[in-house]
Amino acid sequence: MEEKERYDVIVVGAGMAGLSAALTLRLHNLKILWLGTPLLSEKIRKAEKIKNYPGISSVSGEDFGALLRVQAEEAGLSIVSETATGIYAMGGYFAVSTEKNTFESLSVILATGVESVKSVAGEEEFLGRGVSYCATCDGFLYKGKTIAVVCTSKEKEGEADYLASLAEKVYYIPLYKDPAFSAPNAEMVGGMPLKIEGKKRVEKLLFKDRELAVDGIFFLKSAAPPAVLVGGLKTEAEHVAVARDMSTNIKGLFAAGDCTGRPYQYAKAAGEGNVAAHSVVEYLRSLR
Numbered sequence: 001m002e003e004k005e006r007y008d009v010i011v012v013g014a015g016m017a018g019l020s021a022a023l024t025l026r027l028h029n030l031k032i033l034w035l036g037t038p039l040l041s042e043k044i045r046k047a048e049k050i051k052n053y054p055g056i057s058s059v060s061g062e063d064f065g066a067l068l069r070v071q072a073e074e075a076g077l078s079i080v081s082e083t084a085t086g087i088y089a090m091g092g093y094f095a096v097s098t099e100k101n102t103f104e105s106l107s108v109i110l111a112t113g114v115e116s117v118k119s120v121a122g123e124e125e126f127l128g129r130g131v132s133y134c135a136t137c138d139g140f141l142y143k144g145k146t147i148a149v150v151c152t153s154k155e156k157e158g159e160a161d162y163l164a165s166l167a168e169k170v171y172y173i174p175l176y177k178d179p180a181f182s183a184p185n186a187e188m189v190g191g192m193p194l195k196i197e198g199k200k201r202v203e204k205l206l207f208k209d210r211e212l213a214v215d216g217i218f219f220l221k222s223a224a225p226p227a228v229l230v231g232g233l234k235t236e237a238e239h240v241a242v243a244r245d246m247s248t249n250i251k252g253l254f255a256a257g258d259c260t261g262r263p264y265q266y267a268k269a270a271g272e273g274n275v276a277a278h279s280v281v282e283y284l285r286s287l288r
C-alpha cells in the first residue's frame, strides 16, 4: 500500500492567526498544509476601516485582505480550500479529516477563529444524534427527511443547496443579513432558535413562538466549537485553553487567534500565530 504523505504541520484556518503562523513556518522551510478559504477570513474583508494594526493606516478590510493575499502568494503559500471536520491525535502524529480528504501531520495549529453566533441549548448534547456541522459528511443520512439548517454566513449557502437536494423538506434559518438561499422544498424561518429537544435523537427545534418537528439539524457555521473539532481538547468556556507558547493539552497541537480567547483583534491573532509557529518548530526539533 502506498504510504500517505505526512506534513510537518497542518494550519487549520486562513485568518490573521493562520496567515501569521504560515508565513513564519514557511521561513523555516517546513512542509505545510494550510486549510481554509483562499479569500482569507470574512472578518478581514468585512472590516470597514482598520486603524489599530501597525504598519497600515486606516485601510478598508477589502484592501487589507488584498495586501495579505499578495503577501501569502509571494511567500509561496497556497490555501487548500477544504474545511477540517475532525482532528485526531493518533499517538505521534495527527489525522485531519476534511469533507474530501484525510491528511496526516506531525503537528497542528488550530486557528479557526470564533463563531459570533451563540450556540443553541442542546447543540453539543445532540451532536452525532441528529446535530451535524458538516453537510458533506452527514447530508446523505437525511435523504428524504425533514431537516433544519441553521446558517450563520452567506458563504455557507452552497452547503445548504446541497442539503436541500437530499432532504424532503428544509427549514432554513439564516442568522445573517440578506440571505439569497432558496429551494423549492425550503421554508425560510425567521428568529433565533433557542433549544433542541428529543429523546434518543433530535426531534424538535424550539423558537420563542414556534417549534419545528425535524429529523436533524445542520449548523453551518464559519467555525465549529474547538472541542467538537478535536476530541479531548481542553477548553475554557468556548475558547481553547493554551499556555504562553500556545500549546494545548494535546501534545503537538497548538492554537492561536480568536479561538484562544479575547481580545478579538488582528494584532493579537498575528502575534499568537507567530508564537505558535515558533513552538511548532521547537516541537518538531524535539521529535528528531
Ligand SMILES: Cc1cc2nc3c(=O)[nH]c(=O)nc-3n(C[C@H](O)[C@H](O)[C@H](O)COP(=O)(O)OP(=O)(O)OC[C@H]3O[C@@H](n4cnc5c(N)ncnc54)[C@H](O)[C@@H]3O)c2cc1C
Binding pocket: 012, 013, 014, 015, 016, 017, 018, 035, 036, 037, 040, 041, 042, 043, 044, 046, 047, 048, 049, 050, 051, 052, 082, 083, 084, 085, 111, 112, 113, 114, 222, 223, 224, 229, 256, 257, 258, 259, 263, 264, 265, 266, 267, 269
Ligand atoms: C466587522 C469586523 C471588523 C473588525 N475590525 C477590527 C479592527 O479594526 N481591528 C482589529 O484588531 N480587529 C478587528 N476585528 C476582529 C478581527 O477580525 C479578529 O480578531 C481576527 O480576524 C481574528 O483572526 P483569527 O485568524 O483568529 O480568526 P478569523 O479571522 O475568524 O479566521 C479564522 C478562519 O478559519 C476558518 N475556519 C474555521 N474553522 C475552520 C475549519 N474547521 N477548517 C478550515 N478553516 C476553518 C474560518 O472560516 C476563518 O476564515 C473585526 C472583526 C469584525 C467581524
